[in-house]
Amino acid sequence: MSFLQLEKLSKHYGDLVVVRDFDLSVEQGEFVSLLGPSGCGKTTTLQMIAGFADVTHGRITLDGRDITHARPNTRGLGIVFQSYALFPHLTVADNVAFGLVMRKVPRAEREARTREALALVKLHQHADRYPRELSGGQRQRVALARALVIRPPVLLLDEPLSNLDAKLREEMQYELRAIQRKTGTTTIMVTHDQAEALSISDRVVVMQDGRATQIDQPYRMYEHPGSEFIARFVGKTNLLAGTVTQTGPEAEVRSGPLSVRVDGAGLRLNDPVQLSLRPEKLVPVAAGQGKLAGTVVIRYFLGSQWMYEIDTPVGRLLALAPNDGAAPLDVGARAGLDWAPGVVRVLPGGADTPASTTVTSGALRAAA
Amino acid sequence: MTTLHPLAGSLPGTRRNVDGLPSIIGSIPLSLLFLTLVVTPLALTFGLSFSPFDYNTGVQAGFTAEHYLMVFTDPYFIGIFWRTFWIAALTTVICVLIGAPEAYILSRMRKPWRSIFLLVVLSPLLISLVVRAFGWSMLLGPNGPVGQAAQALGLGPLLYTPTAIVIGLVHVMLPFMVIPVWTSLQKLDPSVEQAAYSLNASRLQTLLKVVLPQCSPGILSGSLIVFGLSASSFAIPALLGGRRLKMVATIVYDEFLVELNWPLGATIAILLLIANVVIMMAYNGVVERSYRRSLG
Numbered sequence: 001m002s003f004l005q006l007e008k009l010s011k012h013y014g015d016l017v018v019v020r021d022f023d024l025s026v027e028q029g030e031f032v033s034l035l036g037p038s039g040c041g042k043t044t045t046l047q048m049i050a051g052f053a054d055v056t057h058g059r060i061t062l063d064g065r066d067i068t069h070a071r072p073n074t075r076g077l078g079i080v081f082q083s084y085a086l087f088p089h090l091t092v093a094d095n096v097a098f099g100l101v102m103r104k105v106p107r108a109e110r111e112a113r114t115r116e117a118l119a120l121v122k123l124h125q126h127a128d129r130y131p132r133e134l135s136g137g138q139r140q141r142v143a144l145a146r147a148l149v150i151r152p153p154v155l156l157l158d159e160p161l162s163n164l165d166a167k168l169r170e171e172m173q174y175e176l177r178a179i180q181r182k183t184g185t186t187t188i189m190v191t192h193d194q195a196e197a198l199s200i201s202d203r204v205v206v207m208q209d210g211r212a213t214q215i216d217q218p219y220r221m222y223e224h225p226g227s228e229f230i231a232r233f234v235g236k237t238n239l240l241a242g243t244v245t246q247t248g249p250e251a252e253v254r255s256g257p258l259s260v261r262v263d264g265a266g267l268r269l270n271d272p273v274q275l276s277l278r279p280e281k282l283v284p285v286a287a288g289q290g291k292l293a294g295t296v297v298i299r300y301f302l303g304s305q306w307m308y309e310i311d312t313p314v315g316r317l318l319a320l321a322p323n324d325g326a327a328p329l330d331v332g333a334r335a336g337l338d339w340a341p342g343v344v345r346v347l348p349g350g351a352d353t354p355a356s357t358t359v360t361s362g363a364l365r366a367a368a
Numbered sequence: 369m370t371t372l373h374p375l376a377g378s379l380p381g382t383r384r385n386v387d388g389l390p391s392i393i394g395s396i397p398l399s400l401l402f403l404t405l406v407v408t409p410l411a412l413t414f415g416l417s418f419s420p421f422d423y424n425t426g427v428q429a430g431f432t433a434e435h436y437l438m439v440f441t442d443p444y445f446i447g448i449f450w451r452t453f454w455i456a457a458l459t460t461v462i463c464v465l466i467g468a469p470e471a472y473i474l475s476r477m478r479k480p481w482r483s484i485f486l487l488v489v490l491s492p493l494l495i496s497l498v499v500r501a502f503g504w505s506m507l508l509g510p511n512g513p514v515g516q517a518a519q520a521l522g523l524g525p526l527l528y529t530p531t532a533i534v535i536g537l538v539h540v541m542l543p544f545m546v547i548p549v550w551t552s553l554q555k556l557d558p559s560v561e562q563a564a565y566s567l568n569a570s571r572l573q574t575l576l577k578v579v580l581p582q583c584s585p586g587i588l589s590g591s592l593i594v595f596g597l598s599a600s601s602f603a604i605p606a607l608l609g610g611r612r613l614k615m616v617a618t619i620v621y622d623e624f625l626v627e628l629n630w631p632l633g634a635t636i637a638i639l640l641l642i643a644n645v646v647i648m649m650a651y652n653g654v655v656e657r658s659y660r661r662s663l664g
Contacts, residue, residue: 052562072565085563089581089662098577099567130662150567 001064003028003186004049004154009058011044011210018044019210022058026154031180031187033197036207037233042190045207046156049188051075063153078147078185082159084139086131092142093118093127099150117149120179137168144176148183155180157189161196173200194234198222206230222278228347231276238282238317239347240275244268253346256314258292262346274347281343282319284308284329290336292317296329310337410641417634427630435635445619445636449643452616455530455605456598459537463594466538467545468587472579474546475553486550490543497540501607504536508608528610536604541597545590552586553579585663588655592648599644616640 002025009022019041026032034042047053049060051072060068067075087095096117100110118124121141131139140160147155160176161169177200180187191197197204198218206214206221206229214226225231228239242255244267251264255275267273287293294312301307306328308319319337321328329335417435420428439445474485492500507514508526518526526532556579564574602617609615614622616636623633 050562050566052565072562073568073570075566076568077566079563079566081559081563083557083559085557085559087560087563087578087582089584089659091662098564098569102568102573132662146563146567 001061002026003030003063004188005059005061006045006049007059007061009045009048009060010056011041011048011053012056017210019048022210022212024205024212024215026186026188028186029184031177031189031200031202033189033191033201033204034207035191035194035197035204035234038192040207041210042192042207043158046158046188046190049154050077050079050156076150076152078150078152078155080140080143080147080155080157080160082162084131084143084163086139086142086146088131091128091130092123092134095131095142096146096149099146103150113149117145120148120182121145136164137172140164140172144179148179148185151185153186155185155187157187159190159192161191162193169196176200198234204234206234224345225276225347228274228276231274231345231347236279236318238277238279238315240277240314242273242275244271244273251346258314260291260344261341262344263342267346271348276345276347277317277339278343279307279318280305280320281339282317283338284310284319284321285336285338287334287336290338292337294335294337296331296333296335299328299331301328310335312337413634414638416631417638419631421629421631423629426628435632436639438632439635439639448614448616448619449639451530451614452599452640453643453647455533455537455615456595458534459541459598460591460595462534462538463541463545464587464591467542467590468549468580468583470542471546471549471553471583471586472575474550475556489546492539493543497603498607500540501536501603504532504539505607508532508535527608528613530609530613532608533605533613533615536608537598537601540601540604541594544593544597545587548590548593549583549586552583556582582663585655585659588651588659592651595651596644596648599647600640 004024004026006022006024009019010017011019022041022045024032034045036042044053048055051067051070055068058068059066062075087098090098093114097110097114100113105113115124115127118127121144123138123141123145126134126138131142134142140163144160157176161172164172173196180200189197189201198221201218203215204218204221205212208229214221214230216224221230222235225234225237231237231239240255240258242253242258242260244251245254245259246252247267247269248264250261251267252259252261253267253273253275260275262275283290292312292314294310294317296308297311297316298309299306301323302320304323306321306323308321308329310317310319317337416427418431418433420430420432420434422428470489474482474489477485505527506512508518509515510519510525510527512527515526518524526535560578560582561574564578569577600617601615602621605613605615606618606621609618617640620633620637620640623629623636627633
């Protein structure tokens with residue numbers, strides 16, 4: 001049995017089902033992210049684990065103990081809130097010590113542990129300040145120290161980085177992971193940012209309409225998305241509608257003039273499918289070479305990479321090429337597109353959607 | 369206490385710089401209002417309090433401090449001042465004890481009920497003070513239900529006692545406590561309470577250690593308003609305290625309109641003003657010092 005177990009967890013508000021039949025097993029020391037668009041039920045799931053939302057059906061077990069209906073102040077979980085929820089009338093040190101005071105930890109030990117927690121988040125210099133005298137990133141660290149000082153069995157993070165600016169968010173994200181590694185605290189993070197979820201989690205749970213649609217390690221999630229929604233939400237991708245024209249261990253899928261060989265497991269002849277080509281797997285090559293010919297329509301400079309939108313016979317495709325110092329393709333230039341064998345993924349169904357380039361929120365932010 | 373006219377020039381976010389002539393011209397109307405309606409009567413009252421008075425000839429020209437000396441030495445007046453301030457203080461304490469929980473419960477109510485009950489809380493403000501005072505005197509009087517109940521319980525008569533004044537004042541002043549506390553509770557981040565629960569705090573501990581300190585500025589400013597208004601209240605003490613149980617405002621009225629000793633009335637009024645200002649500023653100073661850094 002795993003450390004934290006959610007079984008058939010559901011939450012209804014009247015007729016509205018916010019979370020349905022959510023199953024998840026978390027091992028001790030694991031970092032799991034709940035990823036999904038707003039309104040997918042990820043925060044409600046976290047609130048149920050924390051005890052702030054009642055569970056309609058299902059069970060939550062923590063280390064063998066059923067906590068489904070336990071009061072929040074008996075669960076002993078560490079929680080970092082989106083707004084940080086610091087106590088504004090207490091100094092940083094008193095904020096961090098609050099949980100220890102409530103647990104009646106003796107004074108000497110309390111002070112030592114508070115100092116230790118503040119050192120962990122590199123805030124020992126600011127122990128006597130009040131929250132309003134700190135920057136957003138520092139408040140975030142206080143919230144983290146306050147949650148970790150009680151040595152919780154599970155740390156819950158509710159969109160912990162969403163109130164920070166981009167640069168700080170990236171730094172904090174790695175620091176969060178480093179601290180989690182150091183303390184070994186089992187962590188569940190709610191986020192809508194796929195880059196954040198992929199970069200620091202051991203496993204990612206993609207949620208859609210109150211359900212967990214895929215639970216996987218970040219790399220597997222990215223490389224083998226289980227549905228069109230996941231392919232579009234986790235990273236960005238080019239989706240092409242196609243039909244299975246040949247089955248076997250290695251099947252063939254045809255999309256317009258293009259024919260690609262893919263992993264044939266579970267495919268039947270004439271099945272409508274979607275092909276997913278990640279932009280970074282498409283390599284722009286000299287015109288006349290490669291598997292597809294096209295014309296550059298727009299190009300974006302992302303610093304370490306160039307992002308091209310290329311018109312091809314199968315539709316407009318997004319391609320990412322590393323900025324290797326060589327001159328990039330010009331707008332209007334003709335180019336070929338190539339890719340390594342085995343990088344094209346097949347997603348079930350969806351022949352009705354035309355070939356399209358999907359730019360997700362992640363791509364938009366990277367381009368901006 | 370605060371000067372209002374410089375506001376026009378120093379408002380943050382004002383685009384154009386309005387220093388110099390425009391700001392002087394702009395502040396003239398308000399300054400005139402302030403001078404004629406606040407400063408002039410105060411100055412006249414202050415001057416009057418030093419005028420000699422004779423019961424046969426009335427107010428005389430000249431200068432004397434005898435009225436001040438009289439108020440400071442006569443146990444009758446000292447007793448009235450003392451009674452006024454303990455009644456005001458007791459009213460303030462009771463308003464805190466009732467108003468703060470009331471505001472908290474109000475802030476926790478759901479959508480339609482919150483506005484309905486806020487209106488109920490504020491409704492005393494919509495009824496004339498005199499009507500309310502008469503209502504209380506009927507309730508508390510020897511034939512009223514509350515008065516009879518008190519008599520049956522052996523508490524003696526209620527009307528025309530300090531108890532009656534305190535009851536009346538609490539009823540009148542409660543909205544002035546609820547509103548500031550409610551406002552400071554509005555600013556409370558709801559997840560702060562959840563954070564306290566998650567750190568093993570009980571409901572009571574959360575209320576006392578997290579919610580209460582954060583609405584303290586509201587409680588303290590509510591206390592200032594309630595204390596100031598109670599100490600200078602007139603209608604409630606006049607109607608519920610009767611002819612014999614005097615408070616400062618009622619004795620000022622008596623001196624002006626019954627005794628016709630205007631200089632003594634002015635002296636008492638000025639002393640009430642000074643005492644009120646001193647108490648409130650001292651109180652405010654303590655508040656400022658303890659909350660400026662943490663809660664802004």
